[in-house]
Amino acid sequence: MDWTITSIGASGPLFEGAIAVYGEAFSRPPYSDPDRGAEIRQRIRDTHVFRSGFSFLVACSGPERVVGMAYGYHGSDGQWWHDTVRRALEPRLAEQWLGNSYELVEIAVHPVAQSHGIGAELIENLLDGRHEATCVLSTRTDSDAHRLYRRLGFEEITEMAFTAGGYPFYVMGKKLR
Ligand SMILES: CC(C)(COP(=O)(O)OP(=O)(O)OC[C@H]1O[C@@H](n2cnc3c(N)ncnc32)[C@H](O)[C@@H]1OP(=O)(O)O)[C@@H](O)C(=O)NCCC(=O)NCCS
Numbered sequence: 001m002d003w004t005i006t007s008i009g010a011s012g013p014l015f016e017g018a019i020a021v022y023g024e025a026f027s028r029p030p031y032s033d034p035d036r037g038a039e040i041r042q043r044i045r046d047t048h049v050f051r052s053g054f055s056f057l058v059a060c061s062g063p064e065r066v067v068g069m070a071y072g073y074h075g076s077d078g079q080w081w082h083d084t085v086r087r088a089l090e091p092r093l094a095e096q097w098l099g100n101s102y103e104l105v106e107i108a109v110h111p112v113a114q115s116h117g118i119g120a121e122l123i124e125n126l127l128d129g130r131h132e133a134t135c136v137l138s139t140r141t142d143s144d145a146h147r148l149y150r151r152l153g154f155e156e157i158t159e160m161a162f163t164a165g166g167y168p169f170y171v172m173g174k175k176l177r
Contacts, residue, residue, distance in 0.1 A: 155172060
């Protein structure tokens with residue numbers, strides 16, 4: 001399978017293609033959440049697009065045929081994920097990983113295109129040239145995605161739930177320099 005990776009903004013046919021891929025990927029187990037595409041479109045447009053370092057990549061296997069997406073931004077105090085993880089960590093560890101960090105917020109590859117290396121290439125492209133000291137993310141422990149992140153050099157920082165009684169997540173980080 002051939003694909004190309006392109007940087008886009010938060011509107012237009014490629015953005016909508018990315019949201020469709022995201023919705024498809026997260027409607028499957030272990031997430032089984034059919035509403036997630038609409039939710040993430042809203043969150044990106046209302047909030048994430050305005051964050052420093054926002055970058056959105058799509059992988060296309062033909063003109064306007066999106067098969068994968070990933071985006072991130074610079075992590076800062078006052079952001080819900082950043083503050084929640086910071087509170088869960090011992091202060092020195094929190095500063096080491098979150099003090100100057102890029103957050104890999106979401107990544108998805110269409111189910112029929114998974115396991116061809118698209119996810120790895122999206123992450124490598126997203127992090128290429130970043131000036132932050134680390135890249136951080138969280139991933140549910142019952143998903144296989146952590147295997148990909150470990151292969152790309154991410155290590156486990158902690159395991160935690162983001163809501164009382166919620167699913168456990170690995171919080172993972174990679175040193176960028
Ligand atoms: C995780 C995901 C983005 C990886 O993209 P990909 O193009 O399949 O990744 P690559 O081909 O570069 O690497 C394959 C690795 O991804 C992981 N992977 C493959 N299919 C997966 C799936 N359905 N769910 C989670 N991880 C998967 C495996 O670790 C695999 O490595 P392995 O073959 O050594 O087991 C993609 O599988 C996906 O969209 N999964 C569903 C949504 C998701 O879990 N997103 C991440 C949330 S933190």
